[in-house]
Amino acid sequence: MVKQMPDIERIVSLYELYKSYKRVAKELRISRNTVRKYVHRVDDVHKGKTEKILPTDRNIQRTRHILTDTIREKIHQYLESSLQNRTKQRITAKRIWEILIKNGETIGYTTVKEEVIWWNDHHTLREISILQEHQKGIRAEFDWGAVFLRIKGICRKYSLAVFVLPFSLYRFARLYYRETRYEVIDAHVEFFNEIQAVPETIFYDRMSTVYDSRKQKFHDTFLEFSLYFGYEACACNVASPQEKGTDEESVGYIRRLAFGERSEFDSFEEAEEWLKKCLFEINSHPVYRRPDVPNEGLVKERPDMRPLPTLEYSNYELNQAVISKYSLVKCDANHYSVPETYCTRRISYKKTVSHLILLDGDDVIATHRRLSGKDQYSMDIMHYIRTFQKKPGALKYSKVLTQVDEQIQDLFNRYYADNPKDFLTILDLVRETSVESLCDALKRLKECNLHPDYNTIRFFIQQTMEPPAEPFEAPAEFAVTEPDLTYYDILMVA
Secondary structure, three states, rough: OOOOOOOHHHHHHHHHHOOHHHHHHHOOOOOOOHHHHHHHHHHHHHHHOOOOOOOOOOOOOOOOOOOHHHHHHHHHHHHHOOOOOOOOOOOOOHHHHHHHHHHOOOOOOHHHHHHHHHEEEEEEEEOOOOOOOOOOOEEEEEEEEEEEEEEEOEEEEEEEEEEEEEEOOOOOOOOOOOOOOHHHHHHHHHHHHHOOOOOOOOEOOOOOOOEEOOOOOOHHHHHHHHHOHHHHHHHEEOOOHHHHHHHHHHHHHHHHHHOOOOOOOOOHHHHHHHHHHHHHHHHHOOOOOOOHHHHHHHHHHHHOOOOOOOOOOOOOEEHHHHHHHOEEEEEEOOOEOOOOOOOOOOEEEEOOEEEEEEEOOOEHHHHEEEOOOOOEEEEHHHHHHHHHHHHHHOOOOOHHHOOOOHHHHHHHHHHHOOOOHHHHHOOOOOHHHHHHHHHHHHHHHEEEEEEOOOOHHHHHHHHHHHOOOOOOOOOOOOOOOOOOOHHHHHHHHO
C-alpha cells in the first residue's frame, strides 16, 4: 500500500508529546520541514495571524509515487534473505538500489535507503548490555591511550598505559615511548607493585602485542606471564568497548586531568613525576556514588586479591649483535657504543623497557638508556679514549663529542680544539670520579674566572669530593683500675 501523508492533527499531537521536529519526522517518515511548517501554521491560527491552516486556492501538484508495493516487497525480500549472513556480509541499500535499476526499475537511491532504514528499525533486534555488579578484588581493566607532549621543545606522541579497578575505581597509569609486549608487561609489574596485590582477572582489547586474533588466543609468552602472577587474562569481544567501559572512560579522564592543564616538560622523567602526582590527587578525591575514595576502596579490596609472587619477574630480552667498525651495535634501528676494550666482534645484550645492557658473559660492560625513534645514537666518549689517543685529530668533528655534556663541549671548543691530547688527559679524570664531578668543577672554575687546565680541574674535583672516613675501632671492654679510697679518708681527718 502506498504511504499516505499523515494528517495535520497527528503531526501537531506528536509534536506536543515529543517537542522535537526530528523525532516526529522520523516516526511519521516525513520531512522535518513539513512538520515544522504545519506546526507553525497551527500556531499562527491560534494566535489569530491567519484564518486557515490550508489555503483554499492552493494548487497541489502531487508527484507520482515511485515506491510501489511491488518494489517495497522486493526490497524487503532482499533484506530478509540477507539476515542469515554475517553482519559485514549483509546486503546494503546501495546494492539493492543497483539491482533494482539493473532490472529496469526507476527509483532513486534515497528512496531505497529510507525504506531500508525503516525496515531495519522495525525488524532488527536492539543490542542490549547487561549491567554488572563489581566484586572486590575480582576484576581489573587495561588499555592504551595516546598523549601529545612537548619535551625539551619537541612535540611527539607518547603511549599512556592505564589500569583501573572497577570496584574501588583506583586508577593507575604510566608513560612509555612505545607499545610493545615489554612495555605491557612493565606496566603490569608496576601496577601490581603499587597496589601490592594481583586481581583475579584482567580484561584487554584484542591488541596484537598480547593477543593473536587469527588463532583467537593470547600469545604464549604473555600467558606465561599471567600464570607467573596467577591471574586470568580475558579478551573482550570485537568492537565491544562497553565490556571494558570503566577503563575506556579512565583513559580520557586521566589524559584530560593530567595533561590538559600542562603538556610541556623539561624531560621525560619530569612528565612521569607529574603524572604520578596527578594520579595521587585522582585516587584521593571522592568519587560520585562511591562510599569511599579510591585509595580507601583499594585497602578494602586488597585482601580479596592474590598475593604478589616472592621472586621478582625478569622482563627483558637477551640477544646478540655484531659490533661495527665504529664500535657500535644496532638494536631496534638505533645505535649504541661498545667499549673499545671489548675485543670480540659479537656481543650479548639485555634489552629492557628503558635500558640496553651490554654483557661480557655475566659481567656488565656498559649500560645505555634505550632510544626511541630510528637512526639515533647513544655514544659514551669514554668508550673511545684509547682510539682518540692514537687519532687525536678525529676528536674535533666526532659524533661522540656532540653527545657529551654541554659544559665539556664548551671546554673543548674554547680551550682545547687545537690541543686535543691535553683534553683527553682531562677526560681521564672521569674514570676516577664521574661526569657530574667534572661538570661541577668546570662550573666553579668559571665562577672563579680561572683557566680550566688539568691541575686546577683536578684540585677542584678533590675539593668537592667527600674525604674518606678514617676507620675507628673501639675495644669491646675497657680495663678500669680500682681506686684507692684511703687518700680521701686522710683528707677527711685533716
